[in-house]
Amino acid sequence: MSELRRDPTTLEWVIIADERAMRPHELVRKEADQPSADFHDRCPFCPGHEHMTPPEVLTQSLPGSDRPWDIRVVPNRYPALRPDAPFEEGGDDFFSRFGGTGAHEVVIDTPIHNREMGRMDDREVEGVLQVYRQRYNALKTDPHVKLIIIFKNKGSVAGTSLPHPHSQIVATPVEPPLARRRYNVARTYYAGCGRCLYCDILEKERSAGRRVLMETERFLAFHPFASRWPFETWIMPKQHRSSFGDASPEELEELAPVLGSVLKDLQEKLGDPHYNFVIHSAPTKNSVKPYYQWHLQIVPRLTTAAGFEIGSGMHINTALPEETAAFIRDG
Amino acid sequence: MSELRRDPTTLEWVIIADERAMRPHELVRKEADQPSADFHDRCPFCPGHEHMTPPEVLTQSLPGSDRPWDIRVVPNRYPALRPDAPFEEGGDDFFSRFGGTGAHEVVIDTPIHNREMGRMDDREVEGVLQVYRQRYNALKTDPHVKLIIIFKNKGSVAGTSLPHPHSQIVATPVEPPLARRRYNVARTYYAGCGRCLYCDILEKERSAGRRVLMETERFLAFHPFASRWPFETWIMPKQHRSSFGDASPEELEELAPVLGSVLKDLQEKLGDPHYNFVIHSAPTKNSVKPYYQWHLQIVPRLTTAAGFEIGSGMHINTALPEETAAFIRDG
Numbered sequence: 001m002s003e004l005r006r007d008p009t010t011l012e013w014v015i016i017a018d019e020r021a022m023r024p025h026e027l028v029r030k031e032a033d034q035p036s037a038d039f040h041d042r043c044p045f046c047p048g049h050e051h052m053t054p055p056e057v058l059t060q061s062l063p064g065s066d067r068p069w070d071i072r073v074v075p076n077r078y079p080a081l082r083p084d085a086p087f088e089e090g091g092d093d094f095f096s097r098f099g100g101t102g103a104h105e106v107v108i109d110t111p112i113h114n115r116e117m118g119r120m121d122d123r124e125v126e127g128v129l130q131v132y133r134q135r136y137n138a139l140k141t142d143p144h145v146k147l148i149i150i151f152k153n154k155g156s157v158a159g160t161s162l163p164h165p166h167s168q169i170v171a172t173p174v175e176p177p178l179a180r181r182r183y184n185v186a187r188t189y190y191a192g193c194g195r196c197l198y199c200d201i202l203e204k205e206r207s208a209g210r211r212v213l214m215e216t217e218r219f220l221a222f223h224p225f226a227s228r229w230p231f232e233t234w235i236m237p238k239q240h241r242s243s244f245g246d247a248s249p250e251e252l253e254e255l256a257p258v259l260g261s262v263l264k265d266l267q268e269k270l271g272d273p274h275y276n277f278v279i280h281s282a283p284t285k286n287s288v289k290p291y292y293q294w295h296l297q298i299v300p301r302l303t304t305a306a307g308f309e310i311g312s313g314m315h316i317n318t319a320l321p322e323e324t325a326a327f328i329r330d331g
Numbered sequence: 332m333s334e335l336r337r338d339p340t341t342l343e344w345v346i347i348a349d350e351r352a353m354r355p356h357e358l359v360r361k362e363a364d365q366p367s368a369d370f371h372d373r374c375p376f377c378p379g380h381e382h383m384t385p386p387e388v389l390t391q392s393l394p395g396s397d398r399p400w401d402i403r404v405v406p407n408r409y410p411a412l413r414p415d416a417p418f419e420e421g422g423d424d425f426f427s428r429f430g431g432t433g434a435h436e437v438v439i440d441t442p443i444h445n446r447e448m449g450r451m452d453d454r455e456v457e458g459v460l461q462v463y464r465q466r467y468n469a470l471k472t473d474p475h476v477k478l479i480i481i482f483k484n485k486g487s488v489a490g491t492s493l494p495h496p497h498s499q500i501v502a503t504p505v506e507p508p509l510a511r512r513r514y515n516v517a518r519t520y521y522a523g524c525g526r527c528l529y530c531d532i533l534e535k536e537r538s539a540g541r542r543v544l545m546e547t548e549r550f551l552a553f554h555p556f557a558s559r560w561p562f563e564t565w566i567m568p569k570q571h572r573s574s575f576g577d578a579s580p581e582e583l584e585e586l587a588p589v590l591g592s593v594l595k596d597l598q599e600k601l602g603d604p605h606y607n608f609v610i611h612s613a614p615t616k617n618s619v620k621p622y623y624q625w626h627l628q629i630v631p632r633l634t635t636a637a638g639f640e641i642g643s644g645m646h647i648n649t650a651l652p653e654e655t656a657a658f659i660r661d662g
Contacts (some may be wrong), residue, residue, distance in 0.1 A: 178644025
């Protein structure tokens with residue numbers, strides 16, 4: 001089973017994913033990538049191959065669809081964390097361990113092997129977002145779960161080998177370092193001035209305007225002032241809600257075309273780059289707090305984090321967010 | 332000029348490298364990589380092409396060599412930070428900026444276009460290490476410099492496009508987040524028990540033994556307990572010194588074959604993967620403190636940080652350090 005290990009130099013936890021672990025010889029670099037499940041006849045996420053995944057947690061059909069399912073959620077076959085792992089600490093001060101409790105699910109976004117989210121219609125994107133929320137709210141009932149992260153890896157450069165469009169949901173038994181840092185900063189800000197930091201950022205970016213991509217009734221999409229990567233994009237709801245699980249159905253209906261538009265622009269204006277997106281929420285136990293705001297972050301993988309970033313935790317961004325936003329908005 | 336921008340959600344600085352900045356259209360993804368300086372007749376780091384780089388900061392010849400230079404240090408042509416940038420803050424609480432003061436140098440490790448560090452003899456590796464130390468000690472005299480990071484990116488997956496072996500040195504005017512975090516943890520540990528955390532880790536890893544690759548009179552090489560990446564390797568000096576600038580010539584002479592051996596093992600046992608290495612030191616102003624220990628970290632880029640890591644700051648390592656160390660040690 002997986003375990004968490006605490007790095008004594010940072011006091012931060014690392015997931016050592018024994019179960020998805022590769023034996024050392026499997027990591028030896030090959031001259032070219034292994035052929036992956038490029039064809040739907042070998043793809044574990046295609047309809048008819050349901051036996052190739054663990055039994056489903058949930059299936060969803062879109063209105064008017066006559067398919068057996070349009071969206072399907074399954075436990076990850078090689079989970080980084082799992083609900084039945086022991087919730088217990090071990091080791092000593094130096095070699096501190098924690099059971100790999102939590103969850104790791106795969107959302108199969110569509111039955112169609114090559115229908116990237118950037119090519120879906122709004123109704124399909126909305127279906128996926130509603131399923132995310134359903135699973136978020138189901139997973140948060142586990143008392144061991146501290147944080148739920150929903151994310152998508154599109155393409156090999158972004159860390160996936162399976163081309164069939166899918167997303168992932170990980171529920172962790174500890175607060176991961178970056179999530180804790182951001183949450184603490186927001187809490188301190190609120191203690192000082194009584195306002196939500198993220199709502200204030202939204203207002204500042206909106207009035208600055210130079211980094212804004214688009215605005216709708218309920219959402220603002222922009223390239224943040226201190227972007228870590230070129231073309232990093234945030235989509236932020238205007239209505240204050242600390243957790244994605246509290247987003248309303250109407251909000252998700254409106255989020256779908258905004259997300260779809262951002263992804264289509266990546267495809268059309270940036271040559272269809274590999275990308276990650278992440279939905280950030282407050283820790284689950286604090287989900288009604290006034291000082292955090294859920295938001296969606298999209299990171300196209302156009303440049304590579306290198307030795308400087310690994311060593312320092314500081315990013316060098318080789319593009320100006322004011323220029324990249326203008327390129328997308330006006331280009 | 333470059334500037335630092337503070338992310339209001341983390342209060343951490345990001346370098347927006349205007350000068351090395353790519354215009355947005357240059358980041359559009361191409362079908363294949365651009366042809367890079369693959370041939371030495373176009374390589375800016377090959378002898379005879381010295382005019383293709385800014386004027387040198389230092390050149391070094393190895394004993395008995397009759398070449399014009401064996402190691403050459405130049406300012407980065409597109410520096411992330413530079414000594415003559417204004418040292419001043421600007422902006423407001425949300426959009427806080429800082430001048431891109433500091434330094435960004437390139438160490439051309441060898442005059443030979445394809446002589447990777449993993450193929451060098453000990454004398455050549457030692458020459459590079461001694462030059463690192465010279466530049467470290469020169470750069471730390473700048474009163475604006477807070478931290479000096481020495482690193483190498485080998486291969487495109489590790490973030491470099493120039494194949495001619497080279498390293499980089501960045502001197503920053505702020506303490507980068509990961510460096511500050513590790514330094515604070517070590518300081519707190521020292522305040523609690525009066526010992527250096529890193530010296531204690533060295534002793535713990537040494538006596539556990541399972542993750543150790545090799546031990547010499549002055550160094551221990553091991554895969555740390557909470558490794559973030561498969562085959563992540565640390566080389567730690569046994570003699571307590573908080574800063575790489577204080578390493579003795581004898582230590583660097585002994586470090587050379589240890590580093591060479593680790594890099595050769597990557598080549599021979601892991602299929603010559605792309606990799607980064609980083610030399611960690613205490614902040615420069617605290618370079619004589621008893622609670623930090625310089626060390627060298629090597630990260631082969633065998634797996635890809637994906638949406639989970641970007642969103643949470645938490646790593647999923649898909650290999651057990653006990654198994655990877657045994658694979659290298661005994662394999």
